[in-house]
Amino acid sequence: MDKFDRKILAALHENARLSYAELARRVNLSAPAVADRIEKLERGGVIRGYHAQVDLARIGYPIQCLIELTVKHLEYFKVLEEMQDTREIVECYSITGTSGLMLKVAVATMGDLQALIARLMQFGDTKTSIVIDMPVRPRVPGLEDDDSGSAGGR
Structure with a gap:
C-alpha cells in the first residue's frame, strides 16, 4: 500500500x-x-464495506454505555450467542483481562439500561460506564495526510 x-x-x-x-x-x-x-x-479485504455514521441520540437512543461483562468461562460461547440477539448491544469486543467482554450499548432510558444490566447479570458481573462525550472520533491510524510516504507504509 x-x-x-x-x-x-x-x-x-x-x-x-x-x-x-x-x-x-x-x-x-x-x-x-x-x-x-x-x-x-x-x-484484498482492506475495504470491508461502506457505512452510514448514525447519530444514536437522534434516533431515540441518547444513553450510550460501555459495559464490561465478566463471563463465567464455561458459558462464554453461550453468552456470545445471546449477545448476538440483544438489540441494545451495538458493538461487542472480546478483551483480555478478567472481564472477557466489552459491550457498547445504546438505550432510550435509564430504565432500559437498568433492565439490560439485570439481563446481563445472569451471565456474570457487570461494570458500567456511561459515555458522556467522544472527544476523539473513530479514525484509522496511518492515514494522516503525509506526502513523504512514511506513515503506515513500512
Whole structure:
C-alpha cells in the first residue's frame, strides 16, 4: 500500500460517498486509476464495506454505555450467542483481562439500561460506564495526510 492508497482510504473514511472523480481530484490521480485501486483494496479485504455514521441520540437512543461483562468461562460461547440477539448491544469486543467482554450499548432510558444490566447479570458481573462525550472520533491510524510516504507504509 502506497501513499495514494492511504490518501484514498483517508478520503473514504471521512466520506464514503465521494465519487471516483472527486477522489481522483483529491489524490491527484485519474478516476480510472482510483477505481482500480479501490477495487484492489476491496478484493484484498482492506475495504470491508461502506457505512452510514448514525447519530444514536437522534434516533431515540441518547444513553450510550460501555459495559464490561465478566463471563463465567464455561458459558462464554453461550453468552456470545445471546449477545448476538440483544438489540441494545451495538458493538461487542472480546478483551483480555478478567472481564472477557466489552459491550457498547445504546438505550432510550435509564430504565432500559437498568433492565439490560439485570439481563446481563445472569451471565456474570457487570461494570458500567456511561459515555458522556467522544472527544476523539473513530479514525484509522496511518492515514494522516503525509506526502513523504512514511506513515503506515513500512
